[in-house]
Amino acid sequence: MSEHHTLYAAFAERIDAVLSALELEGALPPGTSRxxxxxxxxxxxxxxxxATNAAMVLAKPAATNPRSLAEKIVEHLSRDPLIESAQIAGPGFINLRLARSTWTDELAAIAALGGDYGKSAMGEGRRVNIEYVSANxxxxxxxxxCRGAVVGDALASLLEFAGHxxxxxxxxxxxxxQVDTLARSVHLRYREALGEDVGAIPDGFYPGAYLVPVGEAAAQEFGxxxxxxxxxxxxxxxxxxxxERMMAIIRADLQLLGIAHDVFSSEAALQAAGKPEAAEAWLRAHDLVYDGVLEAPKGKEPPDDWEATELPLFRSTRFGDDQDRPIRKSDGKWTYFGADLAYHMQKAESADELIDIWGADHAGTVKRIKAAVAALSEGQGEPxxxxxxxxxxxxLLRNGEPAKMSKRSGNFVTIADMVDEVGKDVVRFSMLTRKPEAQMDFDFAKVVEESKDNPVFYVQYAHARIRSILRKGADENxxxxxxxxxxxxxxxxxLVKRAAQFPREVEMAARTREPHRIAFYLADLAAELHAFWNLGNADQQKRFIVAQDANLSGARLFLAAQIGQVIRNGLALLGVEAVEEL
Known part of the structure; x- marks a missing residue:
């Protein structure tokens, strides 16, 4: 992979060299932490x-005040041919203006690296396991x-691009x-497919019409x-x-969103392999599981059907939970928590880091599962x-009103319905226009609106506009x-300065595990491109193609092509294809 230092990293190295020079001169104590x-x-x-805060953070160890240290740093920086000016601001911040050649060189770097522009080696090949979707x-x-699926998938692409x-x-x-309920529901549809009149679907069964073809397939398979x-x-x-049939349907639905997983882990297989027992044995040996009685449910009187039962409990209170949690039920079966614990132990065997994408309704379990994984992975060396x-x-809204449910499923809107109506790219980009922890409205009318209030359209329009400029340039030679x-x-x-932020945005988004930052960045870049385009409406000299100036037109077309490249690279991380025309 061709490696391109971000501009910020390259100048951080130059500033670091200045600090080393100041150590040699005795202005900074040797070995001061930077x-x-x-x-x-x-x-x-x-x-x-x-801007750099070097003088602010190093003044104390240098036993001087920030401004006088800043003056020494500035004296060195102003000798650097790539730095046009270095000025001290406020209490001791240093603001730098870079030489024009820095920006034109960056444009050339975008052209040379193409689809690799913004790629980083910061992950150093660390193995990250990201689990997402995991729908029943x-x-x-x-x-x-849908939202968790897109967030997880974009995060996976982002971390790969950043070297993980x-x-x-x-x-x-x-x-x-719920899988027994599914089996009974399919058996009912199977009897129906064999010509039996099964009447209304009984309560407690899955009523959706999506099980009709599964029942028909069972009739073909088993007679x-x-x-x-x-x-x-x-x-x-x-x-x-x-x-097996439902997972095939789920995989096909995910495929519509451009999502494919590397590994499908089965909870049934995990239990058949005795993984929960192994986890329990390890936790008992380390005094993290003990046999105890849960407190009665909160309330004045315990419910009539409640009885004190001894259960194996995980010491989750040690890790900030409000009570210890059972890993088995009274019938000896694993609780969801007990099975989940063993599953995470299995994942930790082949990864350096685990990330789970969950619905906000699982917020209550986060602390205890994190505690359990910390305990288990400590047993394998590093936590x-x-x-x-x-x-x-x-x-889901339609012109501000709650959207109608799907015919196929009976009681919800499917991903297939959504993709069918507005397309994969609109669904994916929309899901990343808010932070995942923020509530979100998805209005079928708004997400396809051709206006600058719709970031999906606005970013795609920027790319289409660039392609149209390049086509027009070619037509006019x-x-x-x-x-x-x-x-x-x-x-x-x-415009170049905004494009040059992309590699840094990739690293920040990867470090914070926040793929939506890329969507926000693309919206900013698109806004600057449209603003630049609008300058050309008032002033012909500001147009991308200045008919009487072939040299300037060539330079502007080169600029346009590189902005287009950065938009494509950003959209690719979100799993969205850039459009050629709108």
Whole structure:
């Protein structure tokens, strides 16, 4: 992979070299920690291109005041040919303006790196397991799963681009009672497919029409062998058959969103392999599980059916939980928490870090599962970093009114319905236009609106506009050229400066595990491109194609092509294809 230092990293190295020189001169004590020295764009672009807090954080160890240390740093920096000016601001911040060549070189770097521009090696090949979606295999994918699916998938792409080795995992909950309900519902549809009149679907069964073809497939597969067989005989067969069929439907639904997982882990297989028992044995040996009685449920009197039962309890209070949690139920079966614990232990065996994307309704379990994973992974050496990202529900609207449900599923809007109506790219981009922990409205009318209030359209329009400029240039015999980039003015360079933030945005988004930052960045870049375009309406000299100036037109077309490249790179991380025209 071609490696390109971010501009900020390159100038951080130059500032670091100045600090080393100051150590040699005796102005800084040798070996002073520079961990808190930052180099970033100033909040207000009118202050310059870069700002550093070096003098502020190093003045104390240098036993001097920030301004006088800043003066020494500035004296060195102003000798650097790539730094046009270095000024001290306020208590001792240093603002730098960079030479024009820095920005034109960055444009050339974008052209040279193409799809790799913004790629980073910061992950150093660390193995990150990201588990997302993990919907129960009892029905087609619905809107409730969509946001977590997109956030998880975009995070996986982002971390890969930033140099991590990523595994995309889906945990199939195929061991609980809901899978027996699914098997019974499919058996009913199977009897129906064999010509029986099954009447209304009984309460407690899955009523959706999506099970009709599954029942028909079962009739083809098994004939009438299980039509009147006792449940004990057909239940395990139908359970496996139904899960396999439902997972095929779920995979096809995810495919519509451009999502494919590397690993599907089965809860039933995990239990068959004795993983929960192994986890329990380890936790008992380390005094993290003990046999105890849960407190009665909160309230004045315990309910009549409540009785004190001794259960194996995980010491989650040690880790900030409000009570210890059972890992088995009174019938000896694993609780969801007990099974989940063993599953995370299994994942930790082949990863350096775990990330789970969960619905916000699971917020209550975060502390205890994190505690359990910390305890278990400590037993395997280093405690393994484990992060849970909570994703809020999405409210579906149509022109501001709640959206109608789907015919296929009976009681919810499926992902297939959504993609069918507005397209994969609109669904994916929309899901990343808010932080995942913020509530979100998805209005079918708004997300396809052609207005600047709709970031999905606004970013795509920027790319389409660039492609149209390049086509028009070709029609008029102007080609993008890096030969006369010196002709670009301040407004042109402002666009380059925004594009040059992309590698840094990638690293920040990867570090904070926040893929929505890329969507926000693209909206800003698109806004600057449209603003620049509008300058050309008032002033012909500001147009991308200046008919009487082939050199300037070539430089501007080169600029346009590179902004387009950065938009494509950003959209690719979100799993969105850039459009050629609108």
């Amino acid at each position: 961990a808190n020295v930052s180099v970033e764009p100033p909040r207000d672009p009118s202050h310059g291109d870069l 295999p009892t029905g087609p994918m619905h809107m409730g799963h 080795a990523v595994t995309r995992e889906y945990y199939v909950n195929d061991a609980g009672g 009438d062998r299980y039509r009147s067989a006792p449940e004990a005989e057909w239940l395990p067969v139908f359970r496996a058959f139904a899960v 393994i970093p484990f992060d849970v990202k909570l994703v809020q529900m999405v409210q 102007f080609a993008p050229s890096a030969e006369h980039l010196g002709l670009l003015g301040e407004d042109d360079l402002a």
